[in-house]
Amino acid sequence: MSAVTLSSVSRWYGDVVAVNDVTMTIGPGITGLLGPNGAGKSTLISMMAGFLAPSAGTVELDGRAVWRHEDAYRHIGIVPETEAAYDVVTGATFVLANARLHGLADAAAAARRAIELVDMAAAADREIGTYSKGMKQRIKMASALVHDPAVLLLDEPFNGMDPRQRLHLMDLLTRLGTEGRTVLFSSHILEEVEEIAGTIEVVVAGRHAASGDFREIRRLMTERPHQYTVSSSDDRALAAAVVAEGAASAVELGETLRVQSSDQGRFVHVLPRLARDGGIRLFSVSPADESLESVFAYLVTR
Amino acid sequence: MNSTIASLTLRTLLGRRRAWLLLVLPLALLVLSVILRLTIGEEDRNDAAVAVLGSFGIATVVPLLALIAGTGALAGEIDDGSIVYLLSKPISRHVIVTTKLAVSGAVVTVFGAVPVFLAGLVLVGGADRLAIAYGLGALVAGVTYCAAFLLLSVVTRNAVVVGLVYALVWEAGVGNVLPGAQALSIQQWSLAVTRSIVGADRAEALELTAAVRPQVAVVLLVVVLVGATYLAGRRLRSLRVTFAA
Numbered sequence: 308m309s310a311v312t313l314s315s316v317s318r319w320y321g322d323v324v325a326v327n328d329v330t331m332t333i334g335p336g337i338t339g340l341l342g343p344n345g346a347g348k349s350t351l352i353s354m355m356a357g358f359l360a361p362s363a364g365t366v367e368l369d370g371r372a373v374w375r376h377e378d379a380y381r382h383i384g385i386v387p388e389t390e391a392a393y394d395v396v397t398g399a400t401f402v403l404a405n406a407r408l409h410g411l412a413d414a415a416a417a418a419r420r421a422i423e424l425v426d427m428a429a430a431a432d433r434e435i436g437t438y439s440k441g442m443k444q445r446i447k448m449a450s451a452l453v454h455d456p457a458v459l460l461l462d463e464p465f466n467g468m469d470p471r472q473r474l475h476l477m478d479l480l481t482r483l484g485t486e487g488r489t490v491l492f493s494s495h496i497l498e499e500v501e502e503i504a505g506t507i508e509v510v511v512a513g514r515h516a517a518s519g520d521f522r523e524i525r526r527l528m529t530e531r532p533h534q535y536t537v538s539s540s541d542d543r544a545l546a547a548a549v550v551a552e553g554a555a556s557a558v559e560l561g562e563t564l565r566v567q568s569s570d571q572g573r574f575v576h577v578l579p580r581l582a583r584d585g586g587i588r589l590f591s592v593s594p595a596d597e598s599l600e601s602v603f604a605y606l607v608t609r
Numbered sequence: 610m611n612s613t614i615a616s617l618t619l620r621t622l623l624g625r626r627r628a629w630l631l632l633v634l635p636l637a638l639l640v641l642s643v644i645l646r647l648t649i650g651e652e653d654r655n656d657a658a659v660a661v662l663g664s665f666g667i668a669t670v671v672p673l674l675a676l677i678a679g680t681g682a683l684a685g686e687i688d689d690g691s692i693v694y695l696l697s698k699p700i701s702r703h704v705i706v707t708t709k710l711a712v713s714g715a716v717v718t719v720f721g722a723v724p725v726f727l728a729g730l731v732l733v734g735g736a737d738r739l740a741i742a743y744g745l746g747a748l749v750a751g752v753t754y755c756a757a758f759l760l761l762s763v764v765t766r767n768a769v770v771v772g773l774v775y776a777l778v779w780e781a782g783v784g785n786v787l788p789g790a791q792a793l794s795i796q797q798w799s800l801a802v803t804r805s806i807v808g809a810d811r812a813e814a815l816e817l818t819a820a821v822r823p824q825v826a827v828v829l830l831v832v833v834l835v836g837a838t839y840l841a842g843r844r845l846r847s848l849r850v851t852f853a854a
Contacts, residue, residue, distance in 0.1 A: 358850035385697045389690035395624030407613040408698040
């Protein structure tokens, strides 16, 4: 059982702050690191992996700093997003080389076991350059698991995978999590994360925005105020009717009618009736901010 | 030395498409030597050897090969991110660098120093120990260039360009215009080694010149070799690697 602990970790590049005062503990089981692209997920994982020094704060594995301590890699397995992996060697050679680099007593057996674990035995003797993206991902997994690490860090592991490969990897991660390993993976897709992660850490714009199990995160995301842009034959009358009905928390009348509602279901149900009763024609009703970024932005300002 | 890193490095160096470059340069050197041997008179052979082995062999073939091997052994992996697989292991960073130096040095020896020696044999046979002197000069030059280019690989993302500028602009260009610049040139230090093997008197007669004295040259070669290797290992320890963003 191992834990990765980040205490007040910040990382900046020149004037750009990539990670801003993040404190979190990643314990056994599966943790999903969720956030939009550019939120600082890769920077966080790089620091947990000891490939990047925090500008401030500490990153520790079981109480020992990771940066500049090569021995930490006896307990950490890393699956980077980068596809490059010695294309000219075969999958089997690559995994075996990783086992040897770890100085394992029986490197050959460890390599075989890892390759079987990711279900790559059939293609192990082909050059990595000939692999599909999903196969590369699996051989990278095998190389990260070859020394039986307590901690596994994966950067966007589901990117570019087809549904079957995705299911297979989810199964594998779930199994590793139930074995008591500390598994952390990053993703920008909520559905992906809530499927398998017991704990979700949300990062937005370098800040730790939320933390909890998927139900909590899901609730935070669906209960936020929704915004709609409405255009109709008489925006002014419609706005008055909506306010009178108490179906909106805020209304803004400009070139179009913008409505903010904290009760999504109610507003959507009430609107057509109000329009009909007032003899108003609705031209369009569109949710204004359904992008994932706005969901995350809401979590930060919350 | 780590044999697994050595074999991975060798495979990447020889498996890549640019590996044919490693063969073209020594082949050109050998073909040129054979043609000269067949076409020029005996009295001109020594001069031809000094020109071909020095100006083409040590000054061009060796630094270019070392650039391919030295940056190919490290800068390539840092560029494409596969260095992660080496860095995520409980292995001293100095071991990684010395292994890569050994492999790239061996590659330059096989594809550079040995062909220089063979070209020397073709041109002048055993005369004046020219073949062995240039061969050894090429060997120390090759290994030292590799150490320098390995260091470049970890300090700049443009290692190939900087290395090329050093070898072609500084050593070949600036060195010819400003004699002082030649004192800071791996090529000149290696020529000093070659010169001392041939012997000062014969070297003078052959117009085999070097900008520094042999003792100074050896000290400088060792300083660069050891210093660059050590610094590269230290730098690799704190190399910033971010996963693809």
